[in-house]
Amino acid sequence: MPHLLRFLLLSTTPANAGRIISQIRDQLKFVGVMDPYSVRNNKFKGKFSAQSTEVSILDALRSSLRFKNILCEAVLKVLKSIDQPRNHKVIDLWFLMLIYKNGGSLQKDTQKILKKKIVDGCFCEALFDQCIAGNQELVKDYFPSFVSLSEYLLTCKEKQARKFGIHLYTLLFVEFKDTYSRQEVLGALVTHIGSGIAHEVCSALETLILLTMRYTEDLIPISSHISGILDYLECFQEDNLHKVYEVFSRLALAARSRAETIRSSIANEVLMIIRKQVSNADMMYRKMGVIGALKVVSTLGDVNAPLSFFSSQKSNSDDALELLQMSLDSCKLVPLTLILFYDELVALLEGSVLKPEIIEWIGKHASEFEPMFLSDLEGGQLPLSVPCDGIEGELWINLDGDASPIVLKILPLLSSSLQQQSDSLQILPSQFLLLSVVERLSNQGSLGGIDALLGCPLHLPSPRYLSGVHWKKLTEKQKHIVCFSLFYAVNWIRELLNAFSSQVVDKIENVTPNTKEETVKKLLKRLRNLV
Secondary structure (H helix, E strand, O other): OHHHHHHHHHOOOOOOHHHHHHHHHHHOOOOOOOOHHHHOOOOOHHHHOOOHHHHHHHHHHHHHHHHOHHHHHHHHHHHHHOOOHHHOOHHHHHHHHHHHHHOOOOHHHHHHHHHHHHHOOOOOHHHHHHHHOOOHHHHHHHHHHHHHHHHHHHHOOOHHHHHHHHHHHHHHHHHOOOHHHHHHHHHHHHHHHOOOOHHHHHHHHHHHHHHHHHOHHHHHHHHHHOHHHHHHHHHOOHHHHHHHHHHHHHHHHHHHHOOHHHHHHHHHHHHHHHHHHHOOOOHHHHHHHHHHHHHHHHHHOEOOOOOEOOOOOOEHHHHHHHHHHHHHHHHOOOHHHHHHHHHHHHHHHHHOOEOHHHHHHHHHHHOOHHHHHEEEOEOOEOOOOOOEOOEOEEEEOOOOHHHOOEEEOHHHHHOOOOHHHHHHHHHHHHHHHHHHHHHHHHOOOOOHHHOHHHHOOEEEEOHHHHOHHHHHHOOHHHHHHHHHHHHHHHHHHHHHHHHHOHHHHOOOOOOOHHHHHHHHHHHHHHHHHHO
16 A cells, blocks of 8 residues: 555646645545544554554655645645545545655645634544544654644634644654653743743643642653753743643642652742742732742642642641741731732632631631621720711711611721721722622632621711812812722622622522522612612
8 A cells, every 4th residue: 555655646747746645545445543542541452553554654755745846735735625524534644644755845834724724623632533533653753743734733823724733743742652742742832931021921820730630740850951941930921820820839749659858859949939939029020939838738728639749747728838837927918918818818729629627727817807897886886986086987888777787997097007907998809809708619619608798788988078078178188088988888889789780690599589689778778878
């Protein structure tokens, strides 16, 4: 067959080249395992591997395409004319690969056709699976070309093309188990990450996450080839920083069962970097440390995580709680970092199934909302009417009337002489969001435990200060207090709407129709308060 193919192709003319290529596509029963993933562990795997005949066929096709440009053009023309996914075969992918490997002026055309076929949905992932999976002997001579095409796909702006690039990188990593090949794959991914191009960096990190999720143990021995990423953490945008820490958190966790030296080189390095960042005076590095710490906590605190991680003396939960406390201690005096910390805790709760002790710690700190922001009422009224910084306060927008047991103390906090108390209103939205998420997770989606917040009044400056005469009598500081009081009141109502709308929109079993109806009424009133 190889000799016949070589003779046939070398004797083609411009007039019959297209017809010959079409005949080869129709008649050549080329490699392509229908279920390639079942082959890897099959005792008859050798029958499905690339045999010498198939290697010879590829060599014959490649040499013919190299020496006759009209054949390459005919191949590309035939492939362009196919617009239905079901009409494409494994040989089509190999045709493109052979032309690409030969280089020359048609290499870029090959890339463009491949991308178009992928974006248009003509090439499916299964086609790549049949081409590569279980065919290591056949693919190995073309490994660099497959890596090169993966690199190209990951640089494309089209999301579908990058998705195929991720899949192709993963296929190559799984199929080629030798250290050299896997280092080549990792090296290419690191190059993408170092490009600084947002979509390329993101896709490369998604590939690494996929590899660490499925093949963590295979990555640990060669993790030094990606550890250099940790030296450039300040170059990543926040969303990609999450991905970087997810990769190394998973590697560190898996390293628990490896030799102590490997564990130290991964887990200890991750912890050391996070501790340095969290304690750094520079706000940028401290924020990076918080993101890293919470990402590690999501790995350590997962209910399916093993018992031990960084040390034999401590459990995963102990290490996670230590990281949480360390992060909180470094953030609590700086509102911006504390807001980030609470936001990361919310993402942690919503994105992970955590161990009870981790949830308990988070719940304990979420409950600090009440003493910090609320005070008691007597019969729906303030027990004492004491001016705050010379400004008289009143209860605003009380939906529960005399039945309201609590009030949100905006004015007292804002006029406090203690900087920490006056700054606390900046973290009010984030801490309330954390409280509401903890409440929902603890009560099957219901916010019944904190529903008093929806109708409770706000302690704000008297409305009379908004009139022209009284406004002019205020000092600059008092004017700032009045304006910021209204600003924080608006923020509070927005957070109430965001949180309690879930009680109406979502189907929650333990929320009765009467409760839902009452919630709707209060939400509409709060919306009117806002506008």
